[in-house]
Amino acid sequence: MSRITLSRAINEGLRRSLENDPKVMIMGEDVGRLGGVFRVTDGLQKDFGEHRVVDTPLAEAGIVGTAIGLALRGYRPVCEIQFDGFVYPAMDQIISQLAKMRYRSRGNVSLPVVIRIPFGGGIGAVEHHSESPEAYFAHTAGLRVVACADPADAFAMIQLAIASDDPVIFFEPKRRYWDKAEVDLAAPADQALPLDQARVVRSGDDVTLLSYGPLVRTCLEAALAAEDEGRSVEVIDLRSLSPLDVATVTASVARTGRCVVAHEAPVYAGLGAEIAARVTEACFYQLEAPVLRVGGFATPYPVARTEDHYLPDLDRIMDAVDRTFDY
Amino acid sequence: MAIPSRGRDDEEWHVTAETIQLLTPEGERVDHPEYPVDDVDLKGMYRDMALVRRIDTEAVALQRQGEMALWAPLLGQEAAQIGSARALSAKDMAFPSYREHGVAWCRGLDPMRILELFRGVTNGAWDPEEHKFHLYTIVIGDQTLHATGYAMGIQRDGAEDEAVIAYFGDGATSQGIVSEAFSWASVFQAPLVFFCQNNQFAISAPPERQSRVPIYQRASGFGFPGIQVDGNDVLACYAVTRQALRAARDGMGPTLIEAFTYRMGAHTTTDDPTRYRLSSELETWRLRDPLERVRAYLTRSGEAGPGFFEQVQAEADELAAKLRAAVLALPDPPPLALFDNVFAGGSQILDAERAQYAAYLEGFAEQGAAR
Numbered sequence: 001m002s003r004i005t006l007s008r009a010i011n012e013g014l015r016r017s018l019e020n021d022p023k024v025m026i027m028g029e030d031v032g033r034l035g036g037v038f039r040v041t042d043g044l045q046k047d048f049g050e051h052r053v054v055d056t057p058l059a060e061a062g063i064v065g066t067a068i069g070l071a072l073r074g075y076r077p078v079c080e081i082q083f084d085g086f087v088y089p090a091m092d093q094i095i096s097q098l099a100k101m102r103y104r105s106r107g108n109v110s111l112p113v114v115i116r117i118p119f120g121g122g123i124g125a126v127e128h129h130s131e132s133p134e135a136y137f138a139h140t141a142g143l144r145v146v147a148c149a150d151p152a153d154a155f156a157m158i159q160l161a162i163a164s165d166d167p168v169i170f171f172e173p174k175r176r177y178w179d180k181a182e183v184d185l186a187a188p189a190d191q192a193l194p195l196d197q198a199r200v201v202r203s204g205d206d207v208t209l210l211s212y213g214p215l216v217r218t219c220l221e222a223a224l225a226a227e228d229e230g231r232s233v234e235v236i237d238l239r240s241l242s243p244l245d246v247a248t249v250t251a252s253v254a255r256t257g258r259c260v261v262a263h264e265a266p267v268y269a270g271l272g273a274e275i276a277a278r279v280t281e282a283c284f285y286q287l288e289a290p291v292l293r294v295g296g297f298a299t300p301y302p303v304a305r306t307e308d309h310y311l312p313d314l315d316r317i318m319d320a321v322d323r324t325f326d327y
Numbered sequence: 328m329a330i331p332s333r334g335r336d337d338e339e340w341h342v343t344a345e346t347i348q349l350l351t352p353e354g355e356r357v358d359h360p361e362y363p364v365d366d367v368d369l370k371g372m373y374r375d376m377a378l379v380r381r382i383d384t385e386a387v388a389l390q391r392q393g394e395m396a397l398w399a400p401l402l403g404q405e406a407a408q409i410g411s412a413r414a415l416s417a418k419d420m421a422f423p424s425y426r427e428h429g430v431a432w433c434r435g436l437d438p439m440r441i442l443e444l445f446r447g448v449t450n451g452a453w454d455p456e457e458h459k460f461h462l463y464t465i466v467i468g469d470q471t472l473h474a475t476g477y478a479m480g481i482q483r484d485g486a487e488d489e490a491v492i493a494y495f496g497d498g499a500t501s502q503g504i505v506s507e508a509f510s511w512a513s514v515f516q517a518p519l520v521f522f523c524q525n526n527q528f529a530i531s532a533p534p535e536r537q538s539r540v541p542i543y544q545r546a547s548g549f550g551f552p553g554i555q556v557d558g559n560d561v562l563a564c565y566a567v568t569r570q571a572l573r574a575a576r577d578g579m580g581p582t583l584i585e586a587f588t589y590r591m592g593a594h595t596t597t598d599d600p601t602r603y604r605l606s607s608e609l610e611t612w613r614l615r616d617p618l619e620r621v622r623a624y625l626t627r628s629g630e631a632g633p634g635f636f637e638q639v640q641a642e643a644d645e646l647a648a649k650l651r652a653a654v655l656a657l658p659d660p661p662p663l664a665l666f667d668n669v670f671a672g673g674s675q676i677l678d679a680e681r682a683q684y685a686a687y688l689e690g691f692a693e694q695g696a697a698r
Contacts, residue, residue: 025483051483057514062472062507069476072455075483077476092504096466097473104462106452107668142669165671196674243674 001184007177009151010040010116012185013158014078018048021076024162027054028063028080028116037082038118038177060090064115068097071111076162083174084119085128091136098167099142110165114158119147120214120264121311122175124304131301132213132265137169138242138274145242146195147171149216151181153199156192157239164195171241173214198245200252204234207258207321210249210275212238215262215312222317233321241271249275250282257288258324262312267295289327294320343541346587347567348557352615354623362566370631372413372561373621374639376405379429380618381643382438382650383592386445389654390596396447399426403559403591406617407524409433410564411586414572415492418459420481422474422493425463426524430494434460438646442654449660468499471508471521478517478575490518490575492568498529500545501537509549509583516580520571521546523583524558526590531603543585551581558588559617589615662688 004012017024026041026048032055035042045053056063060081067077081087087094094115101109121130137145144166148154154172161168193199201216202223211219216237223233234252238244253259259279261272272293279291294312302310349357349364383401390398401408408429415421415433423430428441435458443449444463451462464470474493481489499505500523512519523542527534538545546553556567564586571582589612593600625631666681 057507057510059507059510061504062475062511065469065472065504065507066476066479066511069473069478070480070483071476072461072473073477073480073484075480089503092466093469093472097464097469100450101462102671103668104450104452105454105668106449108452108454109462110671144670196672243670243676246675246679 001182003180004151004183005177006148006151006154006173006179007038007040009155009183010148010158010172011042011044012183013155013189014041014044015047016189017078017159017162018044018052021162023074023076025052025054025070025075025077026080027056027067027077029056029058029082031055031080036080038174040116040172040177041080060086060088061093064090064093064098064113067113068093068101068111071113072109076112076114078114078116078162081115081117083129084117084131084133087115087117087133094137094143094169095140099140102166103142111167112162112165114161114168114170116158116170116172118174118177119171120173120175121301121307122214124307126304127301130307132263132296134169134171134241135265135270138271142167143242144168144195144240145171146240147173147213148239149173149176149213149237151179152183153193153237153239155183155185156187156189157195159189160192160195163189168195171213176214176217179217193239196240196243196245198239198248199237200234200248201237202233202235204232204256206232206256207260207324208234208236208249208252208256209260209262209317209321210236210238211262212241213264215264215317218312218314219262219317222314222321225314225318226321231321244275244278246278246282250279253279253283254286257286259283259287259291260294260317260320260324261291262294262317262320264296264311266298267293268298270295289324292320292324343555346555346557347563348560349562349566350560350620350624352559352620354620354627356624359566362563362570364562364566367562367565369562369621369625370635372409372565373618373625373631374642375409375413375429375432376561376618376621377639378643378646379409379432380405381647382432383428385647385651386442387592387596389442389651390445394654395442395445395596397595397597398445399595400590400592401426401428403589403612403617404524404526405429406561407558407564407586407588410561411492411522411568411584414565414568415459416488416572418486418489419572420459420461420474420477420489420491422461422470422477422491423463424467424470424495424499425465426496427463427494431460434458436460438650439653442650443657446654446657448657468495468502468505468508471495471499471505472511474519475508475512475517478512478519479515481518482515487578488576490520490572492520492522492572494522494524496529497523497525497527497534497537497542498532499523500542501529509546509581512581513550516578518575518578519581520568520575521581521583522568523585525585525587527588528590528594528600528604530594530598541585543583546583551583553583553585555585555587558586559615559620561617561621588617
């Protein structure tokens with residue numbers, strides 16, 4: 001076991017994948033010599049060469065578009081989009097090409113492309129550097145959309161994403177890059193929890209708290225605080241945002257009777273809405289309260305000096321948990 | 328440099344003295360020192376052009392009769408497509424837009440695959456590697472980046488006998504992604520030929536609306552050669568593309584070829600070109616028909632007589648009849664097939680929707696049985 005950061009865990013996962021499969025490539029802006037602005041690809045170009053760890057021109061559509069071409073040629077490119085707010089120039093390639101090629105070709109073409117996106121706020125950044133665009137991707141059939149939450153899982157998930165024959169949008173919680181935890185770097189990825197399954201990270205009986213990415217930690221902290229108040233909170237890390245692991249979620253809510261979904265993205269038309277609808281449909285007779293959502297407001301991401309009001313924190317999550325007991 | 332005028336009559340703006348032409352509209356051979364073409368099967372090229380024109384005509388008719396959802400005619404662009412595609416080796420990879428029926432033909436793709444697409448039975452569904460011909464790409468210009476990435480893959484494989492050709496139109500040159508493809512291919516010196524068929528229309532918009540300079544000249548700003556070729560001259564298209572492909576395989580990087588041609592048909596069968604072009608313009612271009620000049624040359628040189636042309640026409644008619652029958656016999660896909668091939672593995676969400684919809688359909692069947 002090694003105690004490493006989330007950033008390092010992904011780095012180690014990338015390294016494993018590069019070692020295990022000569023077709024794996026890394027491409028993106030500043031991923032080579034610099035090692036990425038968050039150092040996630042640190043040292044990889046030195047060890048695997050410029051042909052496999054490619055410093056690309058500064059063009060996101062180009063990164064994804066050429067990754068598609070490389071995948072057509074048999075490669076498994078892992079693209080880094082430097083920040084969440086910079087992925088939009090690549091949306092056409094992602095939505096119209098990457099997501100649909102298998103369908104268009106009636107299964108003749110696989111595009112095993114991973115697009116890594118550091119996402120979410122809380123780092124005091126300027127505009128376009130704190131967004132949570134996952135719902136755009138989850139709404140697009142043909143993409144697997146996942147978010148990692150902690151170092152050990154991130155180490156496994158990045159390897160599983162690269163091994164997937166489907167395109168994967170891989171969200172990394174940028175404000176958790178420096179979180180440290182024990183990671184077994186010898187653990188084989190194929191024995192990890194499959195990429196499309198949610199994970200119960202804390203068991204509880206009174207209410208189910210659903211989240212992913214940066215807010216999983218916040219939810220765990222909320223669950224701990226709730227325990228002091230005599231409430232037993234089950235926390236689920238969704239991991240896969242599309243397709244959703246509805247079975248794990250509804251099994252939990254059917255038992256607890258209460259459900260709160262928390263994400264940084266705006267509540268309006270966000271993933272919480274989809275989850276609330278599905279939970280309500282599946283657990284209608286077990287629910288003691290409506291499914292509540294906690295998240296960003298229906299505004300653009302605000303300036304850094306007010307982002308603490310926008311981001312769901314422990315108190316806002318606790319407040320929602322409390323409100324589920326008012327019905 | 329004088330800024331050229333923009334009138335549609337001012338053809339000099341588009342075609343320069345450097346435009347490569349090896350066969351005039353009158354069917355006379357012109358030698359060019361850089362593009363020797365002694366070894367060319369011009370009869371075979373004529374046959375290809377005649378057959379794809381016939382397929383095209385039949386497809387338009389089928390659409391008019393309600394048997395196709397849509398068709399994108401290639402009428403007028405046969406030379407650009409057959410000439411360039413015949414220059415490809417079996418190992419070279421082609422990335423088409425959605426009008427490259429002639430290229431598809433040369434690659435050996437069964438025309439039914441394209442007819443199925445435009446009938447609405449598939450979205451293409453062929454295996455790109457089988458004929459080294461990628462799926463049709465409908466979003467304008469997207470395929471230029473795929474071609475660039477594929478060429479980067481060739482470099483990584485060390486496959487020095489392979490190159491890529493990316494087809495796109497004059498309208499596509501305005502797309503930012505095409506400029507990105509130019510940049511990437513250039514900085515990585517990818518083994519790639521950008522083949523732009525300037526058919527002078529992006530639906531209704533003329534090339535003057537896309538660029539202040541002739542398209543081929545844009546390559547110089549990206550650091551690679553650009554060449555303009557008479558796109559209605561199958562011989563020139565063949566020779567220029569062959570040379571550009573050789574350069575690509577030899578590690579010389581990309582080339583942009585602008586094949587200056589003319590879309591004699593509509594953009595697609597939903598279009599009405601009389602709203603944006605004069606019939607006199609079309610008549611002018613009929614005199615430059617890509618097939619007629621080859622016919623004139625073959626006839627004059629004695630390489631082919633009336634028998635050859637009759638035989639090709641008969642073959643074309645037979646092919647058209649066969650395709651028509653096959654199109655009419657095409658079954659619609661079963662409804663539940665629409666759930667297939669979204670993911671390599673399944674998905675809880677998708678499996679549930681499929682099961683739900685199957686049960687819903689089953690309900691109708693039971694109702695029917697009860698009656």
